[in-house]
Amino acid sequence: MPRRLLPSLNALRTFEAVARYGSFTRAAEELNVTQSAASRLVRSLEDYLQLPLFTRQSRHIELTDEGRFYSKLIHEALDLVEAGTVELIDSARGKGTLSIGMLPTFGTRWLLPRLPSFQEKNPDISLNIISSDGDLDFTKERIDVAIRFGHGNWPDAIIDPLMSEEIVVVCSPKVMTGAFPLTDYAALRHHPLIRHSTRPSGWDHWFRSVGAPRDVVKWGPSLEHFFMIIQAAISGLGVALLPSYLIQDELKSGALVAPFPARISGPGAYYLVSSAAKSELSRVKIFRRWMLEQIGEMA
């Protein structure tokens, strides 16, 4: 017995075209068939569903409410199939381009410096980097794989944890030789705390994690990207809270110092995210393997 309850898929393809054009004749042209064929297929679909999809006004047809719902849905499904088929054929021909959705700061500080190694090992895969911050749609945006920050709870996705953040307090070395050197947590009250505008709970989280008193707080500027915060801290605008992997160089060179030993874990982690189907593409598999290698080498 049939497990799937599906109408004739040919009829669906025809219906979608007719709905798109609002005309049997026009749709028939696209499908390379006669108007007669289109008319009959749609009729058969209506018979199957037991409900009208169009209202016929003898020179003009219009979608019913049900028809409108159904046409959008079928349109979506056919788009998926069509895009996937093109993808499959292109991919098999080796014409694949890996599209990576990348977080701005993670991308520029961590990923981009390592990408040459990937290109070297895989010269046949061309890359397409897309800076993407918020929500993204894999099917529409043509993104193969994305790097996201969060808690790894994205629905219907293939998810690889990359790394958690280690958060550390840093400041310019000038602060340590000034009037209130950061020798204990209490001294923090004398320095402006630089904030990240899209992660506003950062300091809160830190104070709680290390158990520092925070009765009085002096706020510094609120900036939008980590690289701005790094610059602000180096310039002595205040004390910053930063993921340690972003400031390896600055700590080594002494442009920034970490006054406290505490290393707390950040409010989320980085993940490699892909759709179920895309994760089967060889270029995605190769990239995934490479990313996990890179992560392994970091530890």
Place this chain on the structure above:
Amino acid sequence: MPRRLLPSLNALRTFEAVARYGSFTRAAEELNVTQSAASRLVRSLEDYLQLPLFTRQSRHIELTDEGRFYSKLIHEALDLVEAGTVELIDSARGKGTLSIGMLPTFGTRWLLPRLPSFQEKNPDISLNIISSDGDLDFTKERIDVAIRFGHGNWPDAIIDPLMSEEIVVVCSPKVMTGAFPLTDYAALRHHPLIRHSTRPSGWDHWFRSVGAPRDVVKWGPSLEHFFMIIQAAISGLGVALLPSYLIQDELKSGALVAPFPARISGPGAYYLVSSAAKSELSRVKIFRRWMLEQIGEMA
């Protein structure tokens, strides 16, 4: 000429079943055809695509890498069609159930009290309320329509702005008769500020918007839901920052007072979100119209 480049959809349906079972024979059973037919259709699909989808090891077949990608994709597409078809038929029979994805606090304080009015006007629509906070998937989660807080930038969705938040500072009336009544912004430094843990930038945003000095801040407790904050403020635990629509009752009864006239707009707004196809369903249209009416009556 054909605008869409699609393989034979019948072949796709067969391929999907074969991939699902890993067997022509088994798939043929499901499709109510002979093994021979299934074999031929898949072969024709492979001819069309010019690449093998299975490796044949004469008693056993296995998906190729390309086949795995394609099968997941086609599976997804057919699921979409199947679910939509069922939805369509049920919906036309009036058996539809409206599934609403609802934010916890908005839902309990705003939506739930009004829902009886909706039920009364539409007794034939049964409701299914799903508490959903974060990301949600319309196709998989079977949600028809969701209420979300944000900036209205969700991809591929039908979006109706519902209302923006009007943020107001409130406190227990006891505060106003105590040692440091809130007669000006400067007095705020003597009172603990209650925070919302998932909207940590709230106070920051408020201080900036009203131009109040915030050199010194005394933090109160950080709570997870608005209804907890409301309770904390009533109990005199500190000064709270709340969306005004949530505390109409408390302000009227005098359980809370708003010491400052300033009403700033919140960091985002509430939206009614639906998918393109779902938004055509009559029960969704009805609900949408009702929601907008309710919003209209509020203003």
Place this chain on the structure above:
DNA sequence: ATCTATCCATTCGGAAAACTCATCCCTTCG
């Protein structure tokens, strides 16, 4: 008002696609 072009519906004969049946081949397992 009539004519004409256009669009959808329908009928019927024909063609192509899909299906079945029978059979063959290969591998695995008892």
Place this chain on the structure above:
DNA sequence: CGAAGGGATGAGTTTTCCGAATGGATAGAT
């Protein structure tokens, strides 16, 4: 080693789908 199970293939049949012709209805033009 023989039998069973699973896939491939060749030939013939059935079903579906399609094209051409035709009818009906309406909107727009004259």
